[in-house]
Amino acid sequence: MVKRIAGEPSRRGFLKGLGAAAVLAGGSSVLAACSGSSNTGGDSGGSGELSGSVTVWSWKNPAAELRSLVPGFNAVHPKVKVTVQDIGNPAIWDKITIGMEAGGQGLGDVLHLGVDYLPNYIEKFPGGLADLSKLGASQYANAFAPGMWQTVSRGDKVYALPWEANAAGFYYRDDLFKKAGVDPATLGTWDDVIAAGKKVKTATGTGLVAIDKSASAADSANLLQLLMQLQGTFLFNLDGKITVNSPEAVRALTLIKELNDAGLVVDVQGSPGTSTYDAAVKAGKVALCPDPAWYGGYMATFANDSSGDWRVMLPPAVTAGGSRSAIVNSTHLAVAGTSKNQRAAFAFAEFALTRPESQVQIFKDKGIFPALLKAYDDPVFHQPEPFFGGQKYAEVFIQELTQPSAPTNYTSDYPRALKLVDDAQTKVLLQGADPATVLKDAANQLAQQTKRSQA
Numbered sequence: 001m002v003k004r005i006a007g008e009p010s011r012r013g014f015l016k017g018l019g020a021a022a023v024l025a026g027g028s029s030v031l032a033a034c035s036g037s038s039n040t041g042g043d044s045g046g047s048g049e050l051s052g053s054v055t056v057w058s059w060k061n062p063a064a065e066l067r068s069l070v071p072g073f074n075a076v077h078p079k080v081k082v083t084v085q086d087i088g089n090p091a092i093w094d095k096i097t098i099g100m101e102a103g104g105q106g107l108g109d110v111l112h113l114g115v116d117y118l119p120n121y122i123e124k125f126p127g128g129l130a131d132l133s134k135l136g137a138s139q140y141a142n143a144f145a146p147g148m149w150q151t152v153s154r155g156d157k158v159y160a161l162p163w164e165a166n167a168a169g170f171y172y173r174d175d176l177f178k179k180a181g182v183d184p185a186t187l188g189t190w191d192d193v194i195a196a197g198k199k200v201k202t203a204t205g206t207g208l209v210a211i212d213k214s215a216s217a218a219d220s221a222n223l224l225q226l227l228m229q230l231q232g233t234f235l236f237n238l239d240g241k242i243t244v245n246s247p248e249a250v251r252a253l254t255l256i257k258e259l260n261d262a263g264l265v266v267d268v269q270g271s272p273g274t275s276t277y278d279a280a281v282k283a284g285k286v287a288l289c290p291d292p293a294w295y296g297g298y299m300a301t302f303a304n305d306s307s308g309d310w311r312v313m314l315p316p317a318v319t320a321g322g323s324r325s326a327i328v329n330s331t332h333l334a335v336a337g338t339s340k341n342q343r344a345a346f347a348f349a350e351f352a353l354t355r356p357e358s359q360v361q362i363f364k365d366k367g368i369f370p371a372l373l374k375a376y377d378d379p380v381f382h383q384p385e386p387f388f389g390g391q392k393y394a395e396v397f398i399q400e401l402t403q404p405s406a407p408t409n410y411t412s413d414y415p416r417a418l419k420l421v422d423d424a425q426t427k428v429l430l431q432g433a434d435p436a437t438v439l440k441d442a443a444n445q446l447a448q449q450t451k452r453s454q455a
Helices: 018-025 060-076 091-101 118-124 148-152 174-179 190-204 222-229 247-261 275-282 293-302 342-353 356-366 373-377 393-401 414-431 435-450
Strands: 052-058 080-086 110-114 161-167 170-173 209-211 265-267 310-313 327-335
Touching: 052 060, 052 091, 052 342, 060 080, 060 110, 060 342, 060 356, 080 342, 091 110, 091 118, 110 118, 110 342, 118 327, 148 161, 148 327, 161 293, 161 342, 161 393, 170 174, 170 293, 174 190, 190 247, 209 247, 209 275, 222 247, 222 327, 222 414, 247 265, 247 414, 247 435, 275 293, 293 310, 310 393, 327 342, 342 356, 356 373, 373 393, 414 435
Parallel strands: 052 080, 052 110, 209 265
Antiparallel strands: 110 327, 161 327, 170 310
16 A cells, blocks of 8 residues: 655645745844753653653654554553644644754654754754764764764764655656657666657657646756755755855756757646645646655645556666765754653654564554664565556665765755745746856855855
């Protein structure tokens, strides 16, 4: 059975809550003085049996799944009372931000974070998140999909445990490709994809991909970012320097321009998980969805009329022989730096995210694709899926998640970078602008706004 989306449909579409991130951008370091006051030993002290209360903040489906793990956790730690709260999404980002601004007052003990928000909290609120290496997290450095650990750590410090890993998917209409005489196995690069798209358009009249050309959604540059990640780059490098106008970025935006110039882009106002994007998929207006792992399961909930027509494979490389693996977004569990029961809070996060049994249960129930490598041994990840014509859907993502994947550094300035890149893409798609020129302008503006240097 196809697994469903982890949270709300548009949940992990790259920064749905720009408002919260904007507040973070102006945040202070008020937590720096508070971080040393928390009792890392928990209510039981430094080494005894865990006890006391732990509050967990999450949203909708993930909150329900965490709540379902509490009885099993209490079988091991009977003296810890765990309360899981569904804060809502995107409400959780505002609530965490407000708590951080207030010096950590009122924060939950365990915080469910998105990969795009984690750098904001680390950089703008020193001490806001506990260093989990002091609680034993470092033993799990190799337990998760490659590239994930670098996302949640800085040097020797660990700020969260990885949970949901959304690898890039390449969902295509097998029936339309066959009608056009296109063999997906021959699509080694995105140049091949463009050539195939032209054949599909000629044979079926169907466009290839859907993009929000006017950038009405904050994540209209998802494909651009994916094409950069496949080349091992992002909007910033691991040192935090600006790479918006790197050769890889120019190559990515040039490919999108070529798709558009060939008439292969369907203009939608929205992103995967929004009504307009999904409507284009349901209506058969696109033959390809280069979207994260969660979208495949979600697709089956609204596009069941095309069940059996879809397939999924690893995304083609940008350059011949290049990487076909990218983790495009993820979520994590962190512990608040001001939590008075950090040991018990970490123990719950550890129970939820490092035990294969826990992650398999969550995947079966709500389709949250785990980053934990040992979970993939379970048969549930190796079953044929009717929606994908009997293909073993999850195995495609397991193949991708077990390959080397470049870690992504969002930095605290990701909202600014995303807005500038969105605008640059719009100029290319609607005004025919030159990719290199608009990205150079975007990089210069970003440097002025953030005082960051360019790589």
